[in-house]
Amino acid sequence: MTIPLLEVTGLNAAYGQAQILFDMNLQVRPNEVVAIMGRNGAGKSTTFKALMGHLKNRSGSVKLRGESIEKLPVYQIARRGLGFVPEDRRIFSDLTVLENLDLGRQPPREGAAEWTVETLLDVFPNLAAMPNRPGSDMSGGEQQMLTIARTLMGNPYLVLLDEPSEGVAPVIVERLAKLILELKAKGLTILLSEQNLSFAAALADRAYVLDRGHIVFEGTMAELSANEAVCRAYLTM
Amino acid sequence: MYDISTLFAQLLNGLSYASTLFLVASGLALIFGVSKIVNFAHGSFYMLGAYVALTITSAMPSTSWGFWGGVLLSALIVGLIGCLIEMTVLRRIYSAPEVFQILVTFGLVLVFQNLIYEFWGPDEVLAPRVPGLKGAASIFGERIPQYSLALIFVGPIFLGLLWWLTHRTRWGRLIRAATQDREMVASLGVNQKTLFTVVFFLGTFLAGLAGALQIPKESANLQMDINIVVEAFVIVVIGGMGSILGAFLAAVLVGVINAFGVLFFPQAVSVLIFIVMVLVLIFRPNGLMGGRIIPQRPGDLSIDQPFRLPSKRMKLATLIVIAVLMLLPMVASSYLEVVMSEVFILAIFAGSLHFLLSVGGIVSFGHAAYFGLGSYAAALVATRLGLPMGVGILAAILSGAAGGLLFGWFCTRLKGVYLAMLTLAFAQILFTLSIQMVSFTGGDNGIVGLSRPAWLNSHTGYYYLSLLAVTVSTWLMRRALYSPFGFAFRAGRDSAPRSAAIGMNVARIQWAAFIVSGAFAGLAGALMAYHRGSVFPNDFGVSTTVDALVMVLVGGVQSISGPLIGAFAYHIVAVELIRNLADYWRLILGLFIIAFVLGMPQGIVGAFMHRFGKGEK
Numbered sequence: 001m002t003i004p005l006l007e008v009t010g011l012n013a014a015y016g017q018a019q020i021l022f023d024m025n026l027q028v029r030p031n032e033v034v035a036i037m038g039r040n041g042a043g044k045s046t047t048f049k050a051l052m053g054h055l056k057n058r059s060g061s062v063k064l065r066g067e068s069i070e071k072l073p074v075y076q077i078a079r080r081g082l083g084f085v086p087e088d089r090r091i092f093s094d095l096t097v098l099e100n101l102d103l104g105r106q107p108p109r110e111g112a113a114e115w116t117v118e119t120l121l122d123v124f125p126n127l128a129a130m131p132n133r134p135g136s137d138m139s140g141g142e143q144q145m146l147t148i149a150r151t152l153m154g155n156p157y158l159v160l161l162d163e164p165s166e167g168v169a170p171v172i173v174e175r176l177a178k179l180i181l182e183l184k185a186k187g188l189t190i191l192l193s194e195q196n197l198s199f200a201a202a203l204a205d206r207a208y209v210l211d212r213g214h215i216v217f218e219g220t221m222a223e224l225s226a227n228e229a230v231c232r233a234y235l236t237m
Numbered sequence: 238m239y240d241i242s243t244l245f246a247q248l249l250n251g252l253s254y255a256s257t258l259f260l261v262a263s264g265l266a267l268i269f270g271v272s273k274i275v276n277f278a279h280g281s282f283y284m285l286g287a288y289v290a291l292t293i294t295s296a297m298p299s300t301s302w303g304f305w306g307g308v309l310l311s312a313l314i315v316g317l318i319g320c321l322i323e324m325t326v327l328r329r330i331y332s333a334p335e336v337f338q339i340l341v342t343f344g345l346v347l348v349f350q351n352l353i354y355e356f357w358g359p360d361e362v363l364a365p366r367v368p369g370l371k372g373a374a375s376i377f378g379e380r381i382p383q384y385s386l387a388l389i390f391v392g393p394i395f396l397g398l399l400w401w402l403t404h405r406t407r408w409g410r411l412i413r414a415a416t417q418d419r420e421m422v423a424s425l426g427v428n429q430k431t432l433f434t435v436v437f438f439l440g441t442f443l444a445g446l447a448g449a450l451q452i453p454k455e456s457a458n459l460q461m462d463i464n465i466v467v468e469a470f471v472i473v474v475i476g477g478m479g480s481i482l483g484a485f486l487a488a489v490l491v492g493v494i495n496a497f498g499v500l501f502f503p504q505a506v507s508v509l510i511f512i513v514m515v516l517v518l519i520f521r522p523n524g525l526m527g528g529r530i531i532p533q534r535p536g537d538l539s540i541d542q543p544f545r546l547p548s549k550r551m552k553l554a555t556l557i558v559i560a561v562l563m564l565l566p567m568v569a570s571s572y573l574e575v576v577m578s579e580v581f582i583l584a585i586f587a588g589s590l591h592f593l594l595s596v597g598g599i600v601s602f603g604h605a606a607y608f609g610l611g612s613y614a615a616a617l618v619a620t621r622l623g624l625p626m627g628v629g630i631l632a633a634i635l636s637g638a639a640g641g642l643l644f645g646w647f648c649t650r651l652k653g654v655y656l657a658m659l660t661l662a663f664a665q666i667l668f669t670l671s672i673q674m675v676s677f678t679g680g681d682n683g684i685v686g687l688s689r690p691a692w693l694n695s696h697t698g699y700y701y702l703s704l705l706a707v708t709v710s711t712w713l714m715r716r717a718l719y720s721p722f723g724f725a726f727r728a729g730r731d732s733a734p735r736s737a738a739i740g741m742n743v744a745r746i747q748w749a750a751f752i753v754s755g756a757f758a759g760l761a762g763a764l765m766a767y768h769r770g771s772v773f774p775n776d777f778g779v780s781t782t783v784d785a786l787v788m789v790l791v792g793g794v795q796s797i798s799g800p801l802i803g804a805f806a807y808h809i810v811a812v813e814l815i816r817n818l819a820d821y822w823r824l825i826l827g828l829f830i831i832a833f834v835l836g837m838p839q840g841i842v843g844a845f846m847h848r849f850g851k852g853e854k
Contacts, residue, residue: 052424078426090421092414099410104425154426 005030005158005189011060013050020046021213028191033184035200036193038210044193048160052084053077081109083156087163089143091135098131104153113187115152124149141172161192165199177202195236201225209234242377247496253385255492256392257447261465262472262484264443270416270479271436275654277342280466281349282441286315286448287457288357291364301369308449315445316438323437329835336600337834343783347827364452384453396485416479467665474658475517477527507669511662522651562704566697574696580808581703582764585710587788587800589757592714595794597750598730602657603664604785607637607755609777611762616684616772626690630763637759638752645751649744668777683773687766710757715797726750
């Protein structure tokens with residue numbers, strides 16, 4: 001078995017006094033798409049913030065390619081090859097598409113797919129149609145694409161994709177799904193959080209189900225889809 | 238009236254001054270944009286630039302190259318000092334509440350003032366005229382110094398340079414991106430520390446440059462720092478926090494208003510500028526060019542524990558303290574009585590600020606306004622109308638409340654830094670008026686000759702009056718804190734949207750709190766006026782506000798006893814410092830403030846609680 005790309009052991013996280021994550025263990029292997037599923041407030045976004053170093057109040061071990069990153073500042077974590085696409089997209093609305101992409105740029109990484117503005121605009125044809133549009137004039141779906149592309153400019157090993165289908169029109173959700181599969185085909189590893197079972201089922205190899213900060217299910221996507229009890233209890237159907 | 242050539246000349250003068258203002262304000266805007274720090278010390282870098290340039294240009298050959306080279310070198314030195322300060326002090330407070338940041342930078346103001354005084358002395362220094370630009374040009378018959386005309390171009394040139402930097406270079410785009418969302422920038426692998434240091438260098442370089450360029454026009458003096466920083470704040474607020482283009486437009490607006498104001502309303506120039514700011518903020522609460530900025534902090538003041546009702550033990554302790562204070566005059570010297578009276582009065586003032594700041598989360602950075610309204614109301618009633626002290630105190634309370642009524646109406650429309658700046662603006666308006674309306678307020682000399690009734694004339698008598706006042710005031714404010722009004726006020730602090738969702742009119746509640754707070758601050762002002770027998774413009778001054786802020790923070794924001802203990806600790810320290818270290822008190826006080834905020838942000842009472850477990854609030 002290959003060593004996991006991301007290995008999380010005993011992750012706890014809290015906001016002030018309120019603990020959100022409890023002893024979380026998870027693994028992502030190279031070129032996998034893994035989904036973290038769960039309802040609102042289950043701790044999906046908190047997991048990503050804790051992994052990325054935005055949430056300081058945490059304990060446990062996080063290893064990226066066998067290297068501990070849990071004590072590093074955010075920018076160092078990003079420079080080790082962990083990419084982050086936050087759920088609220090957070091485009092620099094003052095900057096154009098190309099400028100946004102440029103800010104995500106990092107040197108190529110050995111063992112990770114290498115992206116340039118040209119190759120990305122191939123994958124995201126709708127961004128190619130508006131290279132000089134400022135972020136403030138883009139639709140939600142377009143912003144979502146731009147955030148993903150901007151993160152890929154850093155040539156990450158693994159991308160944390162926080163609820164990509166949230167608040168996006170159904171037709172765009174379909175396009176997003178296709179896009180994510182395309183990225184996977186190009187060798188990208190993705191950890192995504194999702195509430196939408198059918199969207200996740202179309203993309204993910206494996207899934208973890210979170211409930212109030214605990215992992216309550218772990219298995220392949222097929223196993224999860226087949227397990228009606230878990231789906232009914234912890235997911236929005 | 239004035240003919241067209243005079244007006245045109247004045248316009249040119251205004252534009253020339255606008256360049257200076259723009260350099261300072263753009264640096265302030267850059268620093269605020271990225272670091273979200275309201276850098277009160279920005280004017281100190283400007284002042285430092287002027288003094289350093291005096292020394293350097295006089296050492297350089299007196300040619301054009303010597304002058305301009307010296308100016309650039311001075312700005313570079315100031316920028317490097319800025320870097321150093323960013324790396325040693327400011328870096329530690331990026332995630333602190335605004336009010337702590339303002340205080341630390343004000344501590345820096347004091348340190349700079351003292352050091353510049355040490356190095357260059359107290360006298361005003363004027364630089365020789367600039368080689369190559371010594372003459373005056375004749376424009377429509379008006380003579381305008383060539384140097385002033387040259388300065389007109391400096392503003393647009395730097396606007397162009399900064400535009401190029403922020404739009405055409407990756408570094409500049411990073412600055413813009415970080416201005417909007419610095420957390421996201423870090424997620425993309427950018428080291429914020431380096432970014433902050435570079436931005437701070439750039440910002441203080443611009444301030445130093447502005448100061449250095451100013452010396453042929455205006456003699457360098459030790460008041461330059463506060464004057465320019467308040468104007469720069471106004472410009473940044475008018476332009477929109479963090480916007481360079483906004484700062485330029487606002488600098489031109491303010492520069493021109495300044496120039497014409499001198500012709501038409503010589504008495505009220507600075508008031509005019511503040512009025513423009515108030516108008517802009519009412520119609521465009523984010524300034525002319527201000528965009529949406531994603532807040533990076535969860536709350537303003539980290540009050541993670543609610544105020545608790547005092548336990549029996551705490552009540553007993555309070556009674557014992559009051560009893561001891563009542564017996565104190567039996568053993569104390571009259572000097573101690575005087576100092577303690579001041580402590581009590583300042584505790585009322587600090588308590589009134591605590592009410593807005595800690596209970597309501599409102600950073601009132603112009604709290605001196607209400608204190609001064611109180612002191613001047615009392616002084617005017619006593620000396621102009623000859624009415625007794627009781628009437629004077631009543632008038633003071635009403636004036637303070639009226640100030641809260643008027644200013645609160647404007648301020649509660651705004652939030653965060655804008656609110657803080659608007660409160661500062663109101664205090665500065667009153668400060669300026671108190672200096673300029675000489676016939677009414679006595680100008681710089683203030684009003685003297687308030688007399689107290691015979692039974693209060695002794696130090697002991699006044700000691701008891703102050704003790705009574707502080708006891709009653711604190712009790713009343715405490716009552717308010719635990720009343721439905723107090724709960725609503727605190728709810729608005731913790732979450733304005735949720736409070737609104739359950740039917741509270743948050744702005745109205747805050748407005749009421751402004752009035753209450755203003756009334757108590759007015760009372761403190763009046764008591765101080767009768768205590769000293771005189772009032773001065775500084776009652777409205779920034780340093781008066783800062784005193785109160787320091788007292789609240791020294792005591793700790795999380796408890797009602799905080800302001801009382803803070804007033805005691807701070808006033809004793811300040812009095813002793815001024816007495817024993819006459820020449821260095823600003824330096825020591827500044828370092829004290831910085832060290833305190835960095836080392837004990839939860840205040841004395843907070844540290845005590847922390848140390849001894851749960852305890853009472």
